[in-house]
Amino acid sequence: MMAVLPNDEPAYSIGVDLGGTNLRVAVYSSALECVELITLSTRLQNGPEAVLRDMCEAIASLRLRSKNLGRFAGVGVGTPGPLELPAGVIRNAPNLPGWDGYDIRGHVEAAVGLQIILECDANVAALAEFLLGPAPSYGASSLCMLTLGTGVGSGLVLDGAIWHGEHGMGGEAGHITVDPQGALCGCGNHGCLEQVASATAVRRMFLESAAATADVQLVESMADPGFGAKEIAELARLGHPVAQEVFRRAGRGLGLALASLINTLDLPLFVIGGGLIGAWDLFAPEMAVEVHRRSYVYRIAQTQYESKPARPIRIEPAHLGTASGITGAAALPFQQVRSLVEEAEAVSR
Numbered sequence: 001m002m003a004v005l006p007n008d009e010p011a012y013s014i015g016v017d018l019g020g021t022n023l024r025v026a027v028y029s030s031a032l033e034c035v036e037l038i039t040l041s042t043r044l045q046n047g048p049e050a051v052l053r054d055m056c057e058a059i060a061s062l063r064l065r066s067k068n069l070g071r072f073a074g075v076g077v078g079t080p081g082p083l084e085l086p087a088g089v090i091r092n093a094p095n096l097p098g099w100d101g102y103d104i105r106g107h108v109e110a111a112v113g114l115q116i117i118l119e120c121d122a123n124v125a126a127l128a129e130f131l132l133g134p135a136p137s138y139g140a141s142s143l144c145m146l147t148l149g150t151g152v153g154s155g156l157v158l159d160g161a162i163w164h165g166e167h168g169m170g171g172e173a174g175h176i177t178v179d180p181q182g183a184l185c186g187c188g189n190h191g192c193l194e195q196v197a198s199a200t201a202v203r204r205m206f207l208e209s210a211a212a213t214a215d216v217q218l219v220e221s222m223a224d225p226g227f228g229a230k231e232i233a234e235l236a237r238l239g240h241p242v243a244q245e246v247f248r249r250a251g252r253g254l255g256l257a258l259a260s261l262i263n264t265l266d267l268p269l270f271v272i273g274g275g276l277i278g279a280w281d282l283f284a285p286e287m288a289v290e291v292h293r294r295s296y297v298y299r300i301a302q303t304q305y306e307s308k309p310a311r312p313i314r315i316e317p318a319h320l321g322t323a324s325g326i327t328g329a330a331a332l333p334f335q336q337v338r339s340l341v342e343e344a345e346a347v348s349r
């Protein structure tokens, strides 16, 4: 596991993963190993103040217990997006109702008396995959990550740094249009990638198609709220044609979006994460066909020319699973320390 600090001085950080269901707060060493983890349920029904009180209490108690771990690098917080930066204000987050315009940074910093580094959850997941996933072994200095969960998040790491864009909202690739006449999205657009390649979309598309069938047992099981993408994947593997077509559709949508991203960015590595990658075998073949068909940059990159080193563009499932959010949040303070050290070294040269 790579160290992310420029020297061997013992240090620790605190990472926070604020999700719609779980709130995780953890202490990490500078080698990005988890030392202690607190998992709470996110009390969304009690409003932002109650959730942030839980978060700040956990940060304070972990800080107290970690005093002998060395230098304290800081607190990194990953939140659902869109997150406006540098202000640190949440904008219209579909999974955090009632938080629109909420000043997370101001509230947390006032409560814990520390500066925090705030980042959208998809960006911290991309950072974690960049530091601890396949990127180091491939020598990749950039990657794009798509997270297929309740929605489709995405993050860009370009030349080792998270790409924020002008307003902190760069890399919202989940809202690329892949079907102009498609389903209405929470962002106000129709046919976003999120509406065909998220776990929510897989369930919706299956219900729409399967409701028309005469399979009584299937229609009954669909009424169960626990019937989701995982169950639909099991049906697909048993040969259910409607379930199989739903995953092919998700794969086609992903391939469309990836082809555009590859043509635009020409990055060495694209990582697909989130709960839906449990169905990788069901959607990836169609995704690969679309990428190959639609992206000439991809095709050229995969071709071996005598004048060109072998450096194909890779599209891979994420390595870190559900730990990527908290790990990436904990990595933020170390990344900041490292870039400050690099800046100081550049100035002194």
Ligand SMILES: [Zn+2]
Pocket (backbone or CB within 6 Å): 174, 175, 185, 186, 187, 188, 189, 192, 194
């Ligand atoms: Zn959208």
